[in-house]
Amino acid sequence: MSFFEKLTQRAHDVNSLLCVGLDPHKAELEEDSAEAAFKFCQRLIEETKDLVAAYKPNAAFFEAYGVEGWAALQRTLAAIPEEIPIVLDAKRGDIGSTSEAYASSAFQTLKCDSVTVSPYLGGDGLQPFLKDPSRGVWVLCKTSNPGSQDIQALQLPSGEPLYVHVAKVCCLQWAKEHSNAGLVVGATDVEAMRVIREAVPEPCHGGPSACESNSPASQHCHSSRKNRPTIILEHHTGLSKQEPCNP
């Protein structure tokens, strides 16, 4: 079963498009340690596991704790029930031989179902991630931060912004063989989401796009793609502060 089939199945089973981010920000932990990061994620998983379509652990917050952090990441992944697909949020990407090692880390060592990657290196740098049809690859397209205007939104001579070009080249060329890519589109920008959907009407495996809930675009996600899974990337903020957690 491919990642997107697993995601579709799970979304159907729980009737939910919610993806919960596992982002153990230092500021939110009981103490500044890898163990606290693991416990933070463990609790979040325990309280949301019946409701979520997917989990998205963010490698950075574990990596900051070095060896112990990496161990905490592996324990966190092991705490996620097998039927729930995992998006490793790692934003990796390099030349081919190095991306081979990153793909091996994400898919073999950490056994994640999918991973986020950066398109800046080009198609050959992403092939090591894309070559396994059973795994999903989320390509950064238009992110939610203000700085997404700096590079991603640059206009090309065709009149379209760079992020639309990235969406097209990713879905229609790089990931064409296995249709196993999704696009990361920050849902703070409804217009970007609309333009991308117009440019790539059948993006990668029938269209999972990433967007954040609690934003104007979440409604748009739900309404515009009734027959296709649209994953909602819900950052843990808000969720993790509920007691008990009640998303």
Place this chain on the structure above:
Amino acid sequence: MSFFEKLTQRAHDVNSLLCVGLDPHKAELEEDSAEAAFKFCQRLIEETKDLVAAYKPNAAFFEAYGVEGWAALQRTLAAIPEEIPIVLDAKRGDIGSTSEAYASSAFQTLKCDSVTVSPYLGGDGLQPFLKDPSRGVWVLCKTSNPGSQDIQALQLPSGEPLYVHVAKVCCLQWAKEHSNAGLVVGATDVEAMRVIREAVPEPCHGGPSACESNSPASQHCHSSRKNRPTIILEHHTGLSKQEPCNP
């Protein structure tokens, strides 16, 4: 002392611009293990430490071994003499709060002097790396792989390729405060290097640009910037196959 001061000092002391990549590719190891990856790097360091301006360990090849790989990376870093500056080749980059964690990993946990990052997220995503004037930040500009044509070489309406825009915005805006960024420019593309140098004559701390040796551009690096340190990114291939190592 800032990273670029440390690099300049070291380059002067050993009269060398050579940066040795520590890339323990699985195919080159005696066995497929984190321990073998460490031993591979340890030997390379032992045999080249009197000759190099810098070392560039590549996070991917350690990360592929999970927790043990991360431990091998930390042991490798500890085996590098203190006076030799380190470029952590990690190609990280995310939105601000996540980049904070990646910067903490590279600079505090791993204690590296500098790190490679991707510009796709924009300036705000790189500020957590750039805010410490004592550290260096190598921003991907024009890489050496064929896929660098896909995104990096796209022409903008001004007529210049995207990578020149990245060079300008990085050096003249994002890293303006501390002038602590360098540009990663694959030395397989002499023309790109020439154009970038024309566009940013005084890039970031007087101009360290990254290029590979054993390429047409390495001569160009040496000849065109006599008064400025230009780091030569020598991949370990070739070096690591010498017995004894004799770069």
